[in-house]
Amino acid sequence: MGSAQQVLQTLLSGSVPNNEFASQPSALNATSASAAGPQSLLTFLFSFSSSFHDWIKLAILGAILEFARRTWAAAWAAFLASFFITAHFDGEDECYDWLMVFLSKKSSWKKANEVQVSTRNWSSSNRYQNDDQDIVIMDDPSGDLPMKGRTLSFLPSFGNTTTMFYKGRLLRVTRDRTQAAVGTEYVESLTLSILGRDQSILRELLLEAQTLHKSQEQNRVAIYIADNFSRLNMWRRRGAKARRPMSSIILDHEIKDTILEDARDFLRSSSWYADRGIPFRRGYLLHGSPGSGKTSLIHAIAGALNLDIYVVSLSKPGINDTTLNSLLCDLPSRSIALIEDIDAAFTRSINRDPPPMAHPGGLEHSGDMFRGGAGVTLSGLLNAIDGIYAQEGRILFATTNRYDVLDPALIRPGRLDMHFEFQPASSWQAREIFRCFYPASDSGSSEKLVSVEERDSLATSFSALVPEHLLSMASLQGYLVRYKTQPNEAAANIAKFVEAEKRKQERYPIDWRLGKDTSVALAAPRDS
Numbered sequence: 001m002g003s004a005q006q007v008l009q010t011l012l013s014g015s016v017p018n019n020e021f022a023s024q025p026s027a028l029n030a031t032s033a034s035a036a037g038p039q040s041l042l043t044f045l046f047s048f049s050s051s052f053h054d055w056i057k058l059a060i061l062g063a064i065l066e067f068a069r070r071t072w073a074a075a076w077a078a079f080l081a082s083f084f085i086t087a088h089f090d091g092e093d094e095c096y097d098w099l100m101v102f103l104s105k106k107s108s109w110k111k112a113n114e115v116q117v118s119t120r121n122w123s124s125s126n127r128y129q130n131d132d133q134d135i136v137i138m139d140d141p142s143g144d145l146p147m148k149g150r151t152l153s154f155l156p157s158f159g160n161t162t163t164m165f166y167k168g169r170l171l172r173v174t175r176d177r178t179q180a181a182v183g184t185e186y187v188e189s190l191t192l193s194i195l196g197r198d199q200s201i202l203r204e205l206l207l208e209a210q211t212l213h214k215s216q217e218q219n220r221v222a223i224y225i226a227d228n229f230s231r232l233n234m235w236r237r238r239g240a241k242a243r244r245p246m247s248s249i250i251l252d253h254e255i256k257d258t259i260l261e262d263a264r265d266f267l268r269s270s271s272w273y274a275d276r277g278i279p280f281r282r283g284y285l286l287h288g289s290p291g292s293g294k295t296s297l298i299h300a301i302a303g304a305l306n307l308d309i310y311v312v313s314l315s316k317p318g319i320n321d322t323t324l325n326s327l328l329c330d331l332p333s334r335s336i337a338l339i340e341d342i343d344a345a346f347t348r349s350i351n352r353d354p355p356p357m358a359h360p361g362g363l364e365h366s367g368d369m370f371r372g373g374a375g376v377t378l379s380g381l382l383n384a385i386d387g388i389y390a391q392e393g394r395i396l397f398a399t400t401n402r403y404d405v406l407d408p409a410l411i412r413p414g415r416l417d418m419h420f421e422f423q424p425a426s427s428w429q430a431r432e433i434f435r436c437f438y439p440a441s442d443s444g445s446s447e448k449l450v451s452v453e454e455r456d457s458l459a460t461s462f463s464a465l466v467p468e469h470l471l472s473m474a475s476l477q478g479y480l481v482r483y484k485t486q487p488n489e490a491a492a493n494i495a496k497f498v499e500a501e502k503r504k505q506e507r508y509p510i511d512w513r514l515g516k517d518t519s520v521a522l523a524a525p526r527d528s
Protein backbone atom coordinates (compact mmCIF):
# COMPACT_ATOMS: atom_id res chain seq x y z
CA MET A 1 0.00 0.00 0.00
CA GLY A 2 2.85 2.28 1.01
CA SER A 3 4.64 1.58 -2.26
CA ALA A 4 1.52 2.41 -4.26
CA GLN A 5 1.28 5.77 -2.50
CA GLN A 6 4.92 6.43 -3.33
CA VAL A 7 4.29 5.70 -6.99
CA LEU A 8 1.30 7.99 -6.97
CA GLN A 9 3.17 10.81 -5.30
CA THR A 10 6.09 10.52 -7.71
CA LEU A 11 3.78 10.53 -10.71
CA LEU A 12 1.74 13.48 -9.37
CA SER A 13 4.82 15.57 -8.66
CA GLY A 14 5.82 14.93 -12.29
CA SER A 15 9.48 14.68 -11.27
CA VAL A 16 11.91 12.53 -13.15
CA PRO A 17 14.38 10.81 -10.84
CA ASN A 18 17.43 11.96 -12.75
CA ASN A 19 17.65 15.65 -11.74
CA GLU A 20 20.91 16.18 -13.65
CA PHE A 21 18.96 16.70 -16.86
CA ALA A 22 17.22 19.68 -15.40
CA SER A 23 20.24 21.90 -15.94
CA GLN A 24 20.69 20.88 -19.68
CA PRO A 25 19.37 22.95 -22.64
CA SER A 26 15.70 22.36 -23.45
CA ALA A 27 16.17 20.50 -26.80
CA LEU A 28 18.44 18.02 -25.10
CA ASN A 29 15.95 17.80 -22.28
CA ALA A 30 13.20 16.75 -24.63
CA THR A 31 15.24 13.99 -26.29
CA SER A 32 16.56 12.69 -23.03
CA ALA A 33 13.16 12.80 -21.35
CA SER A 34 11.57 10.79 -24.13
CA ALA A 35 14.25 8.16 -23.86
CA ALA A 36 14.30 8.19 -20.09
CA GLY A 37 10.47 8.16 -19.71
CA PRO A 38 9.68 4.48 -20.46
CA GLN A 39 12.82 3.41 -18.66
CA SER A 40 11.96 5.28 -15.51
CA LEU A 41 8.37 4.05 -15.65
CA LEU A 42 9.56 0.45 -15.89
CA THR A 43 11.98 1.10 -13.06
CA PHE A 44 9.08 2.31 -10.97
CA LEU A 45 6.89 -0.57 -11.88
CA PHE A 46 9.50 -3.19 -11.15
CA SER A 47 10.59 -1.50 -7.98
CA PHE A 48 7.02 -2.11 -6.75
CA SER A 49 6.70 -5.43 -8.48
CA SER A 50 4.71 -7.23 -5.82
CA SER A 51 1.78 -4.72 -5.83
CA PHE A 52 1.90 -4.41 -9.64
CA HIS A 53 1.55 -8.15 -9.93
CA ASP A 54 -1.41 -8.05 -7.58
CA TRP A 55 -3.11 -5.50 -9.81
CA ILE A 56 -2.46 -7.56 -12.92
CA LYS A 57 -3.89 -10.64 -11.22
CA LEU A 58 -6.98 -8.70 -10.17
CA ALA A 59 -7.51 -7.35 -13.67
CA ILE A 60 -7.18 -10.82 -15.22
CA LEU A 61 -9.55 -12.30 -12.67
CA GLY A 62 -12.10 -9.55 -13.38
CA ALA A 63 -11.83 -10.14 -17.12
CA ILE A 64 -12.29 -13.91 -16.66
CA LEU A 65 -15.35 -13.38 -14.47
CA GLU A 66 -16.91 -10.95 -16.95
CA PHE A 67 -16.20 -13.35 -19.82
CA ALA A 68 -17.74 -16.21 -17.84
CA ARG A 69 -20.80 -14.08 -17.04
CA ARG A 70 -21.35 -13.15 -20.66
CA THR A 71 -20.76 -16.66 -21.87
CA TRP A 72 -23.23 -17.97 -19.32
CA ALA A 73 -25.82 -15.36 -20.29
CA ALA A 74 -25.40 -16.17 -23.98
CA ALA A 75 -25.52 -19.90 -23.32
CA TRP A 76 -28.61 -19.51 -21.14
CA ALA A 77 -30.29 -17.37 -23.78
CA ALA A 78 -29.44 -19.95 -26.46
CA PHE A 79 -30.70 -22.73 -24.20
CA LEU A 80 -33.97 -20.91 -23.60
CA ALA A 81 -34.28 -20.03 -27.26
CA SER A 82 -34.04 -23.69 -28.16
CA PHE A 83 -37.12 -24.42 -26.05
CA PHE A 84 -39.08 -21.22 -26.63
CA ILE A 85 -40.58 -19.50 -29.62
CA THR A 86 -39.80 -15.85 -29.23
CA ALA A 87 -41.59 -12.98 -30.95
CA HIS A 88 -40.73 -9.29 -30.80
CA PHE A 89 -43.31 -6.54 -31.24
CA ASP A 90 -42.57 -2.94 -31.98
CA GLY A 91 -44.56 -0.41 -29.96
CA GLU A 92 -45.49 1.46 -33.13
CA ASP A 93 -47.03 -1.60 -34.72
CA GLU A 94 -50.73 -2.24 -34.52
CA CYS A 95 -50.35 -5.72 -33.08
CA TYR A 96 -48.63 -4.20 -30.06
CA ASP A 97 -51.99 -2.65 -29.18
CA TRP A 98 -53.76 -6.00 -29.64
CA LEU A 99 -51.32 -7.59 -27.23
CA MET A 100 -51.67 -4.85 -24.65
CA VAL A 101 -55.45 -5.36 -24.65
CA PHE A 102 -54.92 -9.11 -24.46
CA LEU A 103 -52.41 -8.82 -21.60
CA SER A 104 -54.56 -6.36 -19.68
CA LYS A 105 -57.20 -9.08 -19.51
CA LYS A 106 -54.84 -11.59 -17.92
CA SER A 107 -55.37 -12.26 -14.26
CA SER A 108 -51.65 -13.09 -13.82
CA TRP A 109 -50.95 -9.45 -13.04
CA LYS A 110 -52.79 -9.84 -9.76
CA LYS A 111 -49.93 -12.01 -8.53
CA ALA A 112 -47.04 -10.19 -10.20
CA ASN A 113 -44.55 -8.40 -7.97
CA GLU A 114 -44.27 -5.46 -10.29
CA VAL A 115 -46.91 -4.18 -12.68
CA GLN A 116 -47.73 -1.03 -14.57
CA VAL A 117 -51.11 0.36 -13.61
CA SER A 118 -52.74 2.39 -16.32
CA THR A 119 -56.00 4.23 -16.90
CA ARG A 120 -55.18 4.36 -20.58
CA ASN A 121 -57.54 2.56 -22.85
CA TRP A 122 -55.48 0.45 -25.20
CA SER A 123 -58.28 -0.59 -27.41
CA SER A 124 -59.68 2.60 -28.70
CA SER A 125 -58.24 5.83 -27.47
CA ASN A 126 -54.88 7.15 -28.38
CA ARG A 127 -51.86 6.15 -26.42
CA TYR A 128 -50.52 9.56 -25.74
CA GLN A 129 -53.59 11.50 -24.86
CA ASN A 130 -56.71 10.23 -23.18
CA ASP A 131 -59.98 11.23 -24.70
CA ASP A 132 -62.93 10.64 -22.42
CA GLN A 133 -65.34 10.65 -25.31
CA ASP A 134 -63.75 7.58 -26.75
CA ILE A 135 -63.42 5.46 -23.69
CA VAL A 136 -64.68 1.93 -23.52
CA ILE A 137 -64.37 0.66 -20.00
CA MET A 138 -62.02 -2.28 -19.74
CA ASP A 139 -62.26 -5.03 -17.20
CA ASP A 140 -60.70 -4.19 -13.92
CA PRO A 141 -58.73 -7.33 -13.05
CA SER A 142 -58.66 -6.55 -9.37
CA GLY A 143 -62.36 -5.88 -9.33
CA ASP A 144 -62.10 -3.47 -6.47
CA LEU A 145 -60.60 -0.31 -7.86
CA PRO A 146 -63.44 1.51 -9.54
CA MET A 147 -62.47 4.84 -11.09
CA LYS A 148 -64.81 7.60 -12.16
CA GLY A 149 -65.52 6.87 -15.82
CA ARG A 150 -62.40 4.73 -16.18
CA THR A 151 -61.05 1.51 -14.86
CA LEU A 152 -57.52 0.51 -14.17
CA SER A 153 -55.62 -1.86 -16.39
CA PHE A 154 -52.74 -3.90 -15.04
CA LEU A 155 -49.96 -4.31 -17.56
CA PRO A 156 -46.38 -5.57 -17.76
CA SER A 157 -43.99 -3.01 -16.32
CA PHE A 158 -41.01 -1.83 -18.32
CA GLY A 159 -37.73 -3.71 -18.07
CA ASN A 160 -39.22 -6.76 -16.35
CA THR A 161 -39.98 -10.27 -17.45
CA THR A 162 -43.20 -11.79 -16.18
CA THR A 163 -44.07 -15.44 -16.48
CA MET A 164 -47.62 -16.66 -16.97
CA PHE A 165 -49.45 -19.46 -18.75
CA TYR A 166 -51.26 -19.42 -22.08
CA LYS A 167 -53.28 -22.55 -22.94
CA GLY A 168 -51.13 -24.52 -20.52
CA ARG A 169 -47.87 -23.27 -22.05
CA LEU A 170 -45.34 -21.19 -20.19
CA LEU A 171 -45.36 -17.64 -21.52
CA ARG A 172 -42.66 -15.10 -20.71
CA VAL A 173 -43.53 -11.44 -21.32
CA THR A 174 -40.89 -8.71 -21.42
CA ARG A 175 -41.83 -5.12 -22.05
CA ASP A 176 -39.11 -2.55 -22.75
CA ARG A 177 -38.77 1.12 -23.44
CA THR A 178 -35.85 2.90 -25.11
CA GLN A 179 -35.29 6.50 -26.07
CA ALA A 180 -36.12 7.13 -29.73
CA ALA A 181 -33.25 7.99 -32.05
CA VAL A 182 -35.09 11.15 -33.10
CA GLY A 183 -36.93 13.40 -30.66
CA THR A 184 -37.51 12.88 -26.99
CA GLU A 185 -40.12 10.16 -27.12
CA TYR A 186 -39.67 6.61 -25.95
CA VAL A 187 -40.08 3.61 -28.17
CA GLU A 188 -41.79 0.66 -26.55
CA SER A 189 -41.37 -2.97 -27.43
CA LEU A 190 -42.71 -6.28 -26.24
CA THR A 191 -41.13 -9.71 -26.37
CA LEU A 192 -43.17 -12.87 -25.95
CA SER A 193 -41.54 -16.25 -25.45
CA ILE A 194 -43.77 -19.31 -25.45
CA LEU A 195 -42.53 -22.72 -24.41
CA GLY A 196 -42.62 -25.02 -27.41
CA ARG A 197 -41.34 -25.36 -30.96
CA ASP A 198 -44.64 -25.09 -32.79
CA GLN A 199 -45.39 -21.63 -34.11
CA SER A 200 -49.11 -22.31 -34.28
CA ILE A 201 -49.44 -21.46 -30.59
CA LEU A 202 -48.06 -18.01 -31.29
CA ARG A 203 -50.51 -17.57 -34.16
CA GLU A 204 -53.36 -18.66 -31.89
CA LEU A 205 -52.34 -16.11 -29.30
CA LEU A 206 -52.11 -13.33 -31.88
CA LEU A 207 -55.46 -14.25 -33.37
CA GLU A 208 -57.06 -14.20 -29.94
CA ALA A 209 -55.48 -10.81 -29.19
CA GLN A 210 -56.64 -9.43 -32.52
CA THR A 211 -60.19 -10.71 -32.05
CA LEU A 212 -60.35 -9.23 -28.57
CA HIS A 213 -59.06 -5.92 -29.84
CA LYS A 214 -61.53 -5.94 -32.72
CA SER A 215 -64.45 -6.71 -30.45
CA GLN A 216 -63.62 -3.56 -28.52
CA GLU A 217 -63.21 -1.59 -31.72
CA GLN A 218 -66.59 -2.51 -33.12
CA ASN A 219 -68.61 0.47 -34.26
CA ARG A 220 -65.53 2.65 -34.20
CA VAL A 221 -63.43 4.25 -36.87
CA ALA A 222 -59.70 4.23 -36.20
CA ILE A 223 -57.90 7.48 -36.96
CA TYR A 224 -54.24 7.55 -37.96
CA ILE A 225 -52.21 10.67 -38.40
CA ALA A 226 -49.01 11.29 -40.28
CA ASP A 227 -46.18 11.30 -37.78
CA ASN A 228 -43.05 12.62 -39.35
CA PHE A 229 -41.23 13.41 -36.14
CA SER A 230 -40.68 10.57 -33.75
CA ARG A 231 -39.90 7.79 -36.25
CA LEU A 232 -39.66 9.15 -39.71
CA ASN A 233 -42.64 9.02 -42.05
CA MET A 234 -45.05 6.70 -40.44
CA TRP A 235 -48.70 6.54 -39.59
CA ARG A 236 -49.47 6.74 -35.94
CA ARG A 237 -52.77 5.66 -34.50
CA ARG A 238 -54.40 8.57 -32.73
CA GLY A 239 -57.49 6.85 -31.47
CA ALA A 240 -60.85 5.63 -32.62
CA LYS A 241 -64.08 7.53 -32.91
CA ALA A 242 -67.53 6.09 -32.52
CA ARG A 243 -69.07 5.56 -35.94
CA ARG A 244 -71.31 8.39 -36.99
CA PRO A 245 -74.57 7.25 -38.53
CA MET A 246 -75.12 8.56 -42.06
CA SER A 247 -78.56 9.70 -40.93
CA SER A 248 -76.95 12.21 -38.56
CA ILE A 249 -75.44 14.05 -41.52
CA ILE A 250 -78.07 16.43 -42.76
CA LEU A 251 -77.22 16.89 -46.39
CA ASP A 252 -78.81 16.73 -49.72
CA HIS A 253 -79.26 13.02 -50.47
CA GLU A 254 -77.73 13.62 -53.85
CA ILE A 255 -74.40 14.36 -52.17
CA LYS A 256 -74.27 11.83 -49.39
CA ASP A 257 -75.81 8.89 -51.20
CA THR A 258 -73.81 9.54 -54.35
CA ILE A 259 -70.49 9.52 -52.49
CA LEU A 260 -71.37 6.52 -50.34
CA GLU A 261 -72.60 4.44 -53.26
CA ASP A 262 -69.72 5.44 -55.49
CA ALA A 263 -67.17 4.55 -52.81
CA ARG A 264 -68.91 1.25 -52.09
CA ASP A 265 -68.98 0.39 -55.75
CA PHE A 266 -65.31 1.32 -56.10
CA LEU A 267 -64.27 -1.05 -53.31
CA ARG A 268 -66.05 -3.90 -55.10
CA SER A 269 -64.49 -3.18 -58.48
CA SER A 270 -60.80 -4.03 -58.21
CA SER A 271 -60.90 -6.55 -61.07
CA TRP A 272 -62.86 -4.15 -63.27
CA TYR A 273 -60.08 -1.61 -62.84
CA ALA A 274 -57.38 -4.24 -63.34
CA ASP A 275 -58.98 -5.55 -66.57
CA ARG A 276 -58.94 -2.07 -68.06
CA GLY A 277 -55.52 -1.10 -66.77
CA ILE A 278 -56.96 1.78 -64.78
CA PRO A 279 -55.20 2.58 -61.49
CA PHE A 280 -57.42 1.29 -58.72
CA ARG A 281 -57.83 4.57 -56.86
CA ARG A 282 -60.68 6.97 -56.30
CA GLY A 283 -60.59 10.55 -55.12
CA TYR A 284 -63.29 12.93 -53.87
CA LEU A 285 -62.96 16.64 -53.31
CA LEU A 286 -65.34 18.19 -50.80
CA HIS A 287 -65.22 21.94 -50.99
CA GLY A 288 -67.18 24.85 -49.73
CA SER A 289 -68.29 26.68 -46.68
CA PRO A 290 -66.65 25.98 -43.31
CA GLY A 291 -68.72 23.98 -40.84
CA SER A 292 -70.98 22.50 -43.48
CA GLY A 293 -70.25 18.85 -42.71
CA LYS A 294 -67.36 17.87 -44.99
CA THR A 295 -65.28 16.19 -42.30
CA SER A 296 -68.36 14.75 -40.58
CA LEU A 297 -69.50 13.15 -43.83
CA ILE A 298 -66.09 11.50 -44.34
CA HIS A 299 -66.29 10.03 -40.83
CA ALA A 300 -69.78 8.72 -41.48
CA ILE A 301 -68.72 7.16 -44.79
CA ALA A 302 -65.68 5.53 -43.15
CA GLY A 303 -68.00 3.99 -40.56
CA ALA A 304 -70.49 2.80 -43.16
CA LEU A 305 -67.75 1.18 -45.26
CA ASN A 306 -65.79 -0.11 -42.27
CA LEU A 307 -62.61 1.72 -43.22
CA ASP A 308 -59.99 3.49 -41.15
CA ILE A 309 -59.03 7.10 -41.82
CA TYR A 310 -55.45 8.27 -42.40
CA VAL A 311 -55.21 12.02 -42.03
CA VAL A 312 -52.40 14.12 -43.40
CA SER A 313 -52.08 17.85 -43.09
CA LEU A 314 -49.95 19.41 -45.80
CA SER A 315 -49.18 22.47 -43.71
CA LYS A 316 -47.63 20.44 -40.93
CA PRO A 317 -43.97 21.27 -40.38
CA GLY A 318 -41.73 18.54 -41.69
CA ILE A 319 -44.11 17.41 -44.43
CA ASN A 320 -42.41 17.63 -47.79
CA ASP A 321 -42.59 15.78 -51.10
CA THR A 322 -40.61 12.81 -49.84
CA THR A 323 -42.47 12.36 -46.57
CA LEU A 324 -45.84 12.81 -48.26
CA ASN A 325 -44.98 10.31 -50.94
CA SER A 326 -43.78 7.66 -48.52
CA LEU A 327 -46.82 8.22 -46.27
CA LEU A 328 -49.30 7.80 -49.11
CA CYS A 329 -47.41 4.76 -50.44
CA ASP A 330 -47.59 3.23 -46.99
CA LEU A 331 -51.40 3.29 -46.76
CA PRO A 332 -53.22 0.00 -46.34
CA SER A 333 -55.13 -0.87 -49.47
CA ARG A 334 -58.65 -0.59 -48.07
CA SER A 335 -58.51 2.73 -46.32
CA ILE A 336 -59.46 6.36 -46.53
CA ALA A 337 -56.70 8.93 -46.92
CA LEU A 338 -57.86 12.38 -45.89
CA ILE A 339 -55.96 15.49 -46.92
CA GLU A 340 -57.59 18.25 -44.95
CA ASP A 341 -57.45 21.80 -46.29
CA ILE A 342 -55.59 20.77 -49.40
CA ASP A 343 -55.24 24.45 -50.28
CA ALA A 344 -52.86 24.81 -47.33
CA ALA A 345 -50.20 23.34 -49.57
CA PHE A 346 -50.34 26.34 -51.84
CA THR A 347 -47.09 27.93 -50.98
CA ARG A 348 -45.29 29.98 -53.58
CA SER A 349 -43.64 26.85 -54.91
CA ILE A 350 -46.80 24.92 -55.56
CA ASN A 351 -49.11 27.57 -56.96
CA ARG A 352 -48.84 28.20 -60.66
CA ASP A 353 -50.38 31.64 -60.27
CA PRO A 354 -47.98 34.42 -59.37
CA PRO A 355 -48.48 35.86 -55.88
CA PRO A 356 -50.61 39.01 -55.87
CA MET A 357 -47.65 41.35 -55.44
CA ALA A 358 -49.51 44.29 -56.93
CA HIS A 359 -52.22 44.17 -54.34
CA PRO A 360 -51.45 46.55 -51.52
CA GLY A 361 -50.58 44.31 -48.66
CA GLY A 362 -51.72 41.36 -50.73
CA LEU A 363 -48.77 39.16 -49.93
CA GLU A 364 -49.08 39.92 -46.26
CA HIS A 365 -52.79 39.31 -46.22
CA SER A 366 -52.68 36.02 -47.96
CA GLY A 367 -49.53 35.14 -46.14
CA ASP A 368 -50.69 31.69 -45.20
CA MET A 369 -51.04 30.94 -48.88
CA PHE A 370 -47.81 32.21 -50.23
CA ARG A 371 -45.42 32.27 -47.36
CA GLY A 372 -43.26 29.18 -47.07
CA GLY A 373 -43.91 26.66 -44.34
CA ALA A 374 -45.26 23.68 -46.14
CA GLY A 375 -42.52 21.91 -48.02
CA VAL A 376 -44.82 20.23 -50.53
CA THR A 377 -44.61 21.22 -54.17
CA LEU A 378 -47.38 20.76 -56.69
CA SER A 379 -45.51 18.07 -58.57
CA GLY A 380 -44.73 16.33 -55.26
CA LEU A 381 -48.40 16.34 -54.34
CA LEU A 382 -49.49 15.12 -57.78
CA ASN A 383 -46.93 12.33 -57.65
CA ALA A 384 -47.97 11.27 -54.17
CA ILE A 385 -51.60 11.10 -55.28
CA ASP A 386 -51.20 9.13 -58.47
CA GLY A 387 -47.52 8.56 -59.09
CA ILE A 388 -46.14 5.19 -60.08
CA TYR A 389 -45.73 4.14 -56.44
CA ALA A 390 -49.06 5.49 -55.21
CA GLN A 391 -51.03 2.96 -53.21
CA GLU A 392 -53.84 1.12 -55.02
CA GLY A 393 -57.20 0.43 -53.45
CA ARG A 394 -57.33 3.52 -51.31
CA ILE A 395 -59.96 6.21 -51.34
CA LEU A 396 -58.72 9.76 -51.14
CA PHE A 397 -60.78 12.56 -49.69
CA ALA A 398 -59.54 16.12 -49.89
CA THR A 399 -61.31 19.04 -48.28
CA THR A 400 -60.94 22.73 -48.86
CA ASN A 401 -62.75 26.00 -48.27
CA ARG A 402 -60.92 27.52 -51.27
CA TYR A 403 -61.84 25.60 -54.35
CA ASP A 404 -60.86 28.49 -56.57
CA VAL A 405 -57.18 28.39 -55.76
CA LEU A 406 -56.68 24.72 -56.56
CA ASP A 407 -54.57 23.92 -59.57
CA PRO A 408 -56.53 22.24 -62.41
CA ALA A 409 -53.93 19.46 -62.54
CA LEU A 410 -54.65 18.61 -58.93
CA ILE A 411 -58.38 18.31 -59.28
CA ARG A 412 -58.59 16.56 -62.61
CA PRO A 413 -60.34 13.17 -62.81
CA GLY A 414 -57.95 10.39 -61.91
CA ARG A 415 -56.70 12.41 -58.97
CA LEU A 416 -59.84 13.89 -57.49
CA ASP A 417 -62.53 12.26 -59.57
CA MET A 418 -65.67 13.79 -58.10
CA HIS A 419 -66.16 17.26 -56.65
CA PHE A 420 -68.96 18.21 -54.27
CA GLU A 421 -69.84 21.66 -53.13
CA PHE A 422 -71.01 22.24 -49.57
CA GLN A 423 -73.02 25.36 -48.88
CA PRO A 424 -74.18 27.07 -45.72
CA ALA A 425 -77.41 25.64 -44.30
CA SER A 426 -80.54 25.65 -46.38
CA SER A 427 -83.96 26.05 -44.71
CA TRP A 428 -84.51 22.35 -45.19
CA GLN A 429 -81.27 21.57 -43.32
CA ALA A 430 -82.25 24.00 -40.54
CA ARG A 431 -85.54 22.17 -40.18
CA GLU A 432 -83.89 18.75 -40.13
CA ILE A 433 -81.23 19.66 -37.59
CA PHE A 434 -83.99 20.98 -35.31
CA ARG A 435 -85.87 17.70 -35.66
CA CYS A 436 -82.69 15.77 -34.89
CA PHE A 437 -82.06 17.74 -31.74
CA TYR A 438 -85.46 17.18 -30.21
CA PRO A 439 -86.67 13.62 -30.63
CA ALA A 440 -90.41 13.55 -30.16
CA SER A 441 -91.93 11.73 -27.19
CA ASP A 442 -93.49 9.11 -29.44
CA SER A 443 -90.26 8.43 -31.34
CA GLY A 444 -89.06 5.87 -28.82
CA SER A 445 -86.38 8.18 -27.41
CA SER A 446 -85.96 8.42 -23.65
CA GLU A 447 -86.08 12.22 -23.88
CA LYS A 448 -89.74 13.15 -23.80
CA LEU A 449 -89.71 16.81 -24.66
CA VAL A 450 -92.46 17.39 -27.19
CA SER A 451 -94.90 15.40 -29.27
CA VAL A 452 -94.20 14.74 -32.94
CA GLU A 453 -96.72 17.36 -34.06
CA GLU A 454 -95.36 19.98 -31.68
CA ARG A 455 -91.78 19.24 -32.64
CA ASP A 456 -92.49 19.39 -36.35
CA SER A 457 -94.40 22.62 -36.12
CA LEU A 458 -91.61 24.18 -34.03
CA ALA A 459 -89.06 22.93 -36.59
CA THR A 460 -91.03 24.54 -39.41
CA SER A 461 -91.27 27.91 -37.68
CA PHE A 462 -87.57 27.67 -36.72
CA SER A 463 -86.46 26.99 -40.29
CA ALA A 464 -88.70 29.73 -41.69
CA LEU A 465 -86.62 32.24 -39.75
CA VAL A 466 -83.26 30.86 -40.97
CA PRO A 467 -82.36 32.52 -44.29
CA GLU A 468 -81.21 30.22 -47.10
CA HIS A 469 -77.46 29.63 -47.17
CA LEU A 470 -76.52 32.25 -44.61
CA LEU A 471 -75.53 30.32 -41.50
CA SER A 472 -73.33 27.26 -41.34
CA MET A 473 -74.68 24.00 -39.98
CA ALA A 474 -71.97 24.21 -37.32
CA SER A 475 -73.32 27.55 -36.10
CA LEU A 476 -76.90 26.23 -36.04
CA GLN A 477 -75.69 23.21 -34.10
CA GLY A 478 -73.87 25.53 -31.67
CA TYR A 479 -77.05 27.56 -31.23
CA LEU A 480 -79.25 24.52 -30.57
CA VAL A 481 -76.78 23.07 -28.08
CA ARG A 482 -77.56 26.11 -25.90
CA TYR A 483 -81.19 24.94 -25.78
CA LYS A 484 -80.61 21.24 -25.38
CA THR A 485 -83.84 20.62 -23.54
CA GLN A 486 -85.81 23.71 -24.53
CA PRO A 487 -87.20 23.36 -28.06
CA ASN A 488 -89.75 26.14 -27.53
CA GLU A 489 -87.07 28.63 -26.47
CA ALA A 490 -84.83 27.54 -29.35
CA ALA A 491 -87.61 28.30 -31.84
CA ALA A 492 -88.55 31.55 -30.11
CA ASN A 493 -85.03 33.03 -30.00
CA ILE A 494 -83.74 32.05 -33.44
CA ALA A 495 -84.67 35.40 -35.03
CA LYS A 496 -82.42 37.25 -32.57
CA PHE A 497 -79.57 34.84 -33.25
CA VAL A 498 -79.91 35.25 -37.02
CA GLU A 499 -79.83 39.04 -36.69
CA ALA A 500 -76.68 38.88 -34.57
CA GLU A 501 -75.02 36.56 -37.08
CA LYS A 502 -75.99 38.84 -39.99
CA ARG A 503 -74.42 41.83 -38.24
CA LYS A 504 -71.28 39.81 -37.61
CA GLN A 505 -71.04 38.80 -41.24
CA GLU A 506 -71.51 42.40 -42.38
CA ARG A 507 -68.71 43.53 -40.11
CA TYR A 508 -66.36 40.70 -41.06
CA PRO A 509 -67.33 39.69 -44.59
CA ILE A 510 -66.36 36.16 -45.40
CA ASP A 511 -66.81 34.69 -48.81
CA TRP A 512 -65.72 31.09 -48.77
CA ARG A 513 -65.91 30.89 -52.54
CA LEU A 514 -63.04 33.35 -52.84
CA GLY A 515 -61.16 32.76 -49.63
CA LYS A 516 -61.38 33.94 -46.07
CA ASP A 517 -61.30 37.67 -46.86
CA THR A 518 -63.23 39.13 -49.78
CA SER A 519 -60.88 42.10 -49.98
CA VAL A 520 -58.16 39.87 -51.44
CA ALA A 521 -58.81 38.02 -54.68
CA LEU A 522 -56.72 34.91 -54.37
CA ALA A 523 -57.21 33.57 -57.85
CA ALA A 524 -59.60 33.82 -60.71
CA PRO A 525 -62.82 32.11 -59.64
CA ARG A 526 -63.50 28.83 -61.35
CA ASP A 527 -67.01 27.96 -62.42
CA SER A 528 -68.40 25.62 -59.86
Ligand SMILES: Nc1ncnc2c1ncn2[C@@H]1O[C@H](COP(=O)(O)OP(=O)(O)OP(=O)(O)O)[C@@H](O)[C@H]1O
Pocket residue numbers: 248249250251288289290291292293294295296297399400401422473474475477
Ligand atom coordinates in the same frame (compact mmCIF):
# COMPACT_ATOMS: atom_id res chain seq x y z
N1 LIG B 1 -74.57 18.76 -42.70
C1 LIG B 1 -74.39 18.56 -41.41
N2 LIG B 1 -75.14 17.68 -40.74
C2 LIG B 1 -74.97 17.47 -39.44
N3 LIG B 1 -74.05 18.12 -38.70
C3 LIG B 1 -73.27 19.00 -39.30
C4 LIG B 1 -73.40 19.26 -40.69
N4 LIG B 1 -72.50 20.19 -41.02
C5 LIG B 1 -71.83 20.48 -39.91
N5 LIG B 1 -72.28 19.77 -38.88
C6 LIG B 1 -71.77 19.84 -37.52
O1 LIG B 1 -70.89 20.94 -37.45
C7 LIG B 1 -69.64 20.60 -36.89
C8 LIG B 1 -68.52 20.91 -37.89
O2 LIG B 1 -68.69 20.07 -39.02
P1 LIG B 1 -67.48 19.61 -39.94
O3 LIG B 1 -66.21 19.64 -39.19
O4 LIG B 1 -67.88 18.35 -40.57
O5 LIG B 1 -67.46 20.77 -40.99
P2 LIG B 1 -66.46 21.03 -42.17
O6 LIG B 1 -67.26 21.36 -43.37
O7 LIG B 1 -65.50 19.92 -42.27
O8 LIG B 1 -65.73 22.34 -41.63
P3 LIG B 1 -64.32 22.94 -42.05
O9 LIG B 1 -64.35 23.24 -43.50
O10 LIG B 1 -64.23 24.19 -41.24
O11 LIG B 1 -63.30 21.92 -41.67
C9 LIG B 1 -69.71 19.15 -36.52
O12 LIG B 1 -69.86 19.06 -35.13
C10 LIG B 1 -70.94 18.61 -37.21
O13 LIG B 1 -71.65 17.76 -36.36
